[in-house]
Amino acid sequence: xxxxxxxxxxxxxxxxxxxxxxxxxxxxxxxxxxxxxxxxxxxxxxxxxxxxxxxxxxxxxxxxxxxxxxxxxxxxxxxxxx
Amino acid sequence: xxxxxxxxxxxxxxxxxxxxxxxxxxxxxxxxxxxxxxxxxxxxxxxxxxxxxxxxxxxxxxxxxxxxxxxxxxxxxxxxxxxxxxxxxxxxxxxxxxxxxxxxxxxxxxxxxxxxxxxxxxxxxxxxxxxxxxxxxxxxxxxxxxxxxxxxxxxxxxxxxxxxxxxxxxxxxxxxxxxxxxxxxxxxxxxxxxxxxxxxxxxxxxxxxxxxxxxxxxxxxxxxxxxxxxxxxxxxxxxxxxxxxxxxxxxxxxxxxxxxxxxxxxxxxxxxxxxxxxxxxxxxxxxxxxxxxxxxxxxxxxxxxxxxxxxxxxxxxxxxxxxxxxxxxxxxxxxxxxxxxxxxxxxxxxxxxxxxxxxxxxxxxxxxxxxxx
Numbered sequence: 001x002x003x004x005x006x007x008x009x010x011x012x013x014x015x016x017x018x019x020x021x022x023x024x025x026x027x028x029x030x031x032x033x034x035x036x037x038x039x040x041x042x043x044x045x046x047x048x049x050x051x052x053x054x055x056x057x058x059x060x061x062x063x064x065x066x067x068x069x070x071x072x073x074x075x076x077x078x079x080x081x082x
Numbered sequence: 083x084x085x086x087x088x089x090x091x092x093x094x095x096x097x098x099x100x101x102x103x104x105x106x107x108x109x110x111x112x113x114x115x116x117x118x119x120x121x122x123x124x125x126x127x128x129x130x131x132x133x134x135x136x137x138x139x140x141x142x143x144x145x146x147x148x149x150x151x152x153x154x155x156x157x158x159x160x161x162x163x164x165x166x167x168x169x170x171x172x173x174x175x176x177x178x179x180x181x182x183x184x185x186x187x188x189x190x191x192x193x194x195x196x197x198x199x200x201x202x203x204x205x206x207x208x209x210x211x212x213x214x215x216x217x218x219x220x221x222x223x224x225x226x227x228x229x230x231x232x233x234x235x236x237x238x239x240x241x242x243x244x245x246x247x248x249x250x251x252x253x254x255x256x257x258x259x260x261x262x263x264x265x266x267x268x269x270x271x272x273x274x275x276x277x278x279x280x281x282x283x284x285x286x287x288x289x290x291x292x293x294x295x296x297x298x299x300x301x302x303x304x305x306x307x308x309x310x311x312x313x314x315x316x317x318x319x320x321x322x323x324x325x326x327x328x329x330x331x332x333x334x335x336x337x338x339x340x341x342x343x344x345x346x347x348x349x350x351x352x353x354x355x356x357x358x359x360x361x362x363x364x365x366x367x368x369x370x371x372x373x374x375x376x377x378x379x380x381x382x383x384x385x386x387x388x389x390x391x392x393x394x395x396x397x398x399x400x401x402x403x404x405x406x407x408x409x410x411x412x413x414x415x416x417x418x419x420x421x422x423x424x425x426x427x428x429x430x431x432x433x434x435x436x437x438x439x440x441x442x443x444x445x446x447x448x449x450x451x452x453x454x455x
Contacts, residue, residue, distance in 0.1 A: 039375060039379075040383075040409055041405075043380055043383040043384055044405050044409075046384065047384060047389060047392075058153045058225060058226070059221075059225050059376075059380060059381055059384070060153075060222075060225035060226055060227045062380060062384070063376050063380065064227070
């Protein structure tokens with residue numbers, strides 16, 4: 001799967017979770033850039049991403065990922081079975 | 083040992099003098115010996131030594147075992163064993179009377195003429211803190227956030243670092259562990275900053291908190307003599323008394339650590355300038371909140387049980403409810419635990435736990451509805 005495709009699918013997940021069709025995530029997007037992205041919504045987001053890509057984040061990744069770019073790195077690692 | 087006593091301050095000065103004249107390689111041993119003396123100073127008994135070992139030995143042995151099985155089922159089993167050992171002791175020491183009180187209530191309800199007698203447990207100072215700190219350590223090793231400590235004495239220092247034993251903050255092995263073991267030189271600027279912080283802390287405790295305490299005690303002790311306005315004033319003063327005492331203690335602890343060269347996580351961020359209850363709790367006892375979030379709230383919310391609940395809620399009540407109901411349930415569990423952390427009595431579970439959950443629940447509902455309008 002290409003990085004662009006992951007971003008495309010992530011955009012759908014973000015828009016669905018935060019109820020905002022205007023969201024476009026980039027490598028640098030963080031919780032500061034999306035108003036409702038607090039620690040509570042973070043877990044909902046993580047679970048929705050897991051369901052979208054059929055993979056699991058471990059709790060260390062959940063609590064330490066700093067931006068969407070890092071999330072994409074983990075997703076690609078998992079999909080490629082690293 | 084009281085943080086504001088002259089004896090404690092002399093103890094710190096002696097510890098720091100020995101610490102800084104020691105070669106860097108052995109400085110951590112000074113901290114360890116000082117911490118062990120502090121730990122058992124008021125309460126050296128075979129039972130308290132066992133209490134400390136019941137936390138230290140499993141944390142050390144199981145931590146090393148878990149390290150080879152991070153994020154695996156095998157690792158999880160060992161982790162659960164470690165958590166059960168540490169929690170079982172904590173519950174036995176701190177919450178036996180809560181269970182006995184519950185049993186007595188049930189007996190009353192069922193008209194059974196038997197009342198359990200409450201027990202006195204002799205528990206070691208700070209046991210709630212380092213029980214949770216070592217559970218956090220085991221979880222971090224399991225998650226791969228940090229490596230297990232190979233030296234049991236260094237593990238003992240991480241568990242018992244004396245400044246934090248009375249009031250926290252909660253420390254994490256990956257950020258504080260290494261700082262405890264590496265040597266430090268005394269720097270003029272950190273010495274000044276540390277001393278200023280200690281003085282601020284002492285000012286908050288001795289000048290503000292204790293003075294407010296006199297006012298609060300005078301009113302709380304004779305409620306029938308005072309009018310409503312005075313009682314409200316006393317309640318507000320009590321909050322400030324609590325805050326200045328707690329944050330002042332943290333200032334003393336941070337100041338001592340700063341002089342040593344150890345940076346601890348901040349525990350308060352101007353909580354009374356918060357705009358909402360949620361924000362207030364985010365800025366009050368920050369390290370406890372972060373501990374609960376990382377080790378209880380997130381795993382709970384992400385658990386299969388909560389996700390199944392979310393699916394059921396989605397099918398029955400829609401998408402919003404699927405997000406909110408598991409979140410509220412996890413919050414309620416977390417707040418009950420926060421209440422229990424503050425003390426093994428119902429008044430804490432209700433006042434410092436469930437009541438705060440209700441405030442936050444109402445805040446969230448009102449905010450969502452006001453936003454909609």
